[in-house]
Amino acid sequence: MAEDLFKALADPTRRVILDELVEKSGQTLFEICSRLAMRHQLAISRQGVSQHLAVLEAAGLVETRREGRYKFHDLNTAPLRQIAERWPLPGPPGREESTP
DSSP, rough: OOHHHHHHHHHHHHHHHHHHHSSSSSBOHHHHHHHHHHOOOOOOHHHHHHHHHHHHHHHHHHHEEEEEEEEEEEEEHHHHHHHHHSHHHOOTTTTOOOOO
């Protein structure tokens, strides 16, 4: 799973999509495409955005839900927390770790 996560985060366009979902979760494909074009001047096709969303979904960073004929995309930060927990920051300086 970590491999999919790092692959998803490696692409700058996917990071911009995540930024947009942080700002407004629950967007449709049309909304995401519009925001990418208007706010970031990214000329990318709907199919291209859809492919990026599929990679983000495979990594667990985006979850989708259907309501009628609309498909909404929501940000899921759980995979990022799992990575952060995998490599925790060391304690404050000067504190020795005790060994049992």
